[in-house]
Amino acid sequence: MTARKLTIYTYDWLPEFPRGFVRDLRARWAAEETGRSYDIATVPVNPKSDAHRAMQPFAQVPMIEDGDVTLFETGAIALHLAEGTPLLPPEKRTEITQWVIAALNSVEPSVSNWMNTQMSKDLPQIFGPPASAELEAHMLKFMNSRLAALEMLMADREWIAGDFSAADIIMVDVLRVLQDSGALNNFPALTDYVERATARPAFAKAMQDHMAHWTAADAAKAN
Numbered sequence: 001m002t003a004r005k006l007t008i009y010t011y012d013w014l015p016e017f018p019r020g021f022v023r024d025l026r027a028r029w030a031a032e033e034t035g036r037s038y039d040i041a042t043v044p045v046n047p048k049s050d051a052h053r054a055m056q057p058f059a060q061v062p063m064i065e066d067g068d069v070t071l072f073e074t075g076a077i078a079l080h081l082a083e084g085t086p087l088l089p090p091e092k093r094t095e096i097t098q099w100v101i102a103a104l105n106s107v108e109p110s111v112s113n114w115m116n117t118q119m120s121k122d123l124p125q126i127f128g129p130p131a132s133a134e135l136e137a138h139m140l141k142f143m144n145s146r147l148a149a150l151e152m153l154m155a156d157r158e159w160i161a162g163d164f165s166a167a168d169i170i171m172v173d174v175l176r177v178l179q180d181s182g183a184l185n186n187f188p189a190l191t192d193y194v195e196r197a198t199a200r201p202a203f204a205k206a207m208q209d210h211m212a213h214w215t216a217a218d219a220a221k222a223n
């Protein structure tokens with residue numbers, strides 16, 4: 001039997017600030033955890049192409065091709081790559097799916113909105129005019145309410161739905177963007193959860209290759 005060919009799509013180049021956090025990392029991490037080798041293909045970040053929109057209607061990344069399956073949305077990608085592996089045991093499928101959706105729908109918007117208020121201070125040309133103190137406080141309060149709920153839950157769990165699963169890849173990647181800002185400091189269980197997950201060899205390999213991609217992209221741009 002020939003193994004299906006897996007291709008992960010990301011941008012051809014990006015500036016420094018999002019590197020390490022571009023969501024192709026989630027697809028790479030899932031591939032590494034499940035022992036899938038993959039190729040990287042790129043789409044232009046500027047201008048976005050029609051070919052890109054044909055694969056991802058919002059012209060975002062990542063997308064994957066896995067044999068004859070083409071997919072976008074990191075939750076769908078993680079669940080797809082986890083299929084038939086210990087990252088998605090059949091008896092845990094519904095619970096893991098629930099947590100993937102919770103990470104993307106109940107937690108990530110609160111994190112992204114607060115992060116945008118922070119990024120708007122340093123990069124207003126990209127993130128819009130600096131957020132007012134009121135907006136920033138509102139977004140922080142909303143995010144902290146979500147983090148507090150998750151903190152209670154993770155206080156007595158190693159992973160979110162039994163053993164390490166596709167849901168942990170997505171939830172941890174949503175949370176880890178907060179590490180450097182100190183926003184997780186009041187949430188020791190979440191801090192430990194993120195540290196535990198990102199200490200996994202598969203995460204380290206995914207991150208190393210993700211960063212190497214941007215270094216190579218710089219070199220290609222310079223030529």
Ligand SMILES: N[C@@H](CCC(=O)N[C@@H](CS)C(=O)NCC(=O)O)C(=O)O
Pocket residue numbers: 021022023024059060061062072073074075
């Ligand atoms: N919900 C999407 C979000 C994808 C997303 O936000 N991708 C970012 C890169 S990490 C992007 O392409 N941003 C550029 C844009 O939105 O134009 C997913 O999880 O796949």
